[in-house]
Amino acid sequence: MKPVDTSPNQTRVAPNIVLPDAALSFTFARSSGPGGQNVNKLATKAQLTVTLDDLKNLGHMHPAAIARLAQFAPHYLANDRLIITSQNSRSQLANRRDCLEKLRAVLTHAVAKPRPRIPTRPTHGSRRRRLESKRQRAQKIDLRRPPSPNHD
Secondary structure, three states: OOOOOOOOOEEEEEOOEEEEHHHOEEEEEOOOOOOHHHHHOOOOEEEEEEEHHHHHHOOOOOHHHHHHHHHHOHHHEEOOEEEEEEOOOOOHHHHHHHHHHHHHHHHHHHHOOOOOOOOOOOOHHHHHHHHHHHHHHHHHHHHHOOOOOOOO
8 A cells, every 4th residue: 555645734634545634523522521620710621523424535544434334333433423531631722633533543453354264164172062061961961850650
């Protein structure tokens, strides 16, 4: 793959995915996280919003990757937008960086194609153990039954 160049007004959000800063929308609110009395005064909670259209069009993200994103991170998706929040730190800048790291992690996971499962046959030993445990369970159930009346 060809490396993606980043200019000063772009952010690399995942391998080979670069978004313009205009596509990353940050909003800030009062946090319920750490900060003591500053929680009541400062807006340190960061919320990052990226539209799925921006990811498809600008980031060269394949529709299959968008589908994988919806499959394993549905809690980040709302109304065709990816919404990531962070309130772990007392600093607005640190929470902003944390949002970008979460975005990188989610997109990196979504872009990676899952390896196909190669079906294998059960081994001789595993078949033998399964049948032996079935025999033991059947014997245990037979012992619970009362003796039959025609049995002398």
